[in-house]
Amino acid sequence: MTEARSLFDRVGGTHYFERLVDRFYAGVEKDPVLLAVYPDHADFDGARHRLTLFLVQYWGGPGTYSEERGHPRLRMRHPLRLHGCFRSRQRTSRFRPT
Numbered sequence: 001m002t003e004a005r006s007l008f009d010r011v012g013g014t015h016y017f018e019r020l021v022d023r024f025y026a027g028v029e030k031d032p033v034l035l036a037v038y039p040d041h042a043d044f045d046g047a048r049h050r051l052t053l054f055l056v057q058y059w060g061g062p063g064t065y066s067e068e069r070g071h072p073r074l075r076m077r078h079p080l081r082l083h084g085c086f087r088s089r090q091r092t093s094r095f096r097p098t
């Protein structure tokens, strides 16, 4: 019987997630509302790195994210004001990820 391959393997590994996260942050950097949510604008490299490792691990790749960060604690690590930000983005429908 063939073993099911993870999405991580099917998309070709880490490089796919790096490109995905780069596209996400390219959108964030052009969006003043989302940009304001980031506590440290200068550390986008760190934010990119953490999100990439998280997605890699979630989709079946190496577990480096947990080794570096432990439990993701996503609610705690996303500022509360994000919720308001998402609501206003839905209302105006101006946010279109590139």
Ligand code: HEM
Binding pocket: 034, 037, 038, 039, 043, 046, 047, 050, 051, 054, 069, 072, 074, 077, 078, 079, 082
């Ligand atoms: C518009 C959507 C989003 C915004 C504006 C946003 C914003 C943020 C911010 C401000 C941080 C802290 C920056 C940093 O790590 O230095 C962060 C961290 C993170 N976000 Fe998001 N986020 C979004 C969506 C998501 C989604 C959909 C996921 C995953 C399903 C996600 C996963 C993560 C992870 C894994 C971290 C790093 C947690 C850590 O280890 O510290 N984010 N995000």
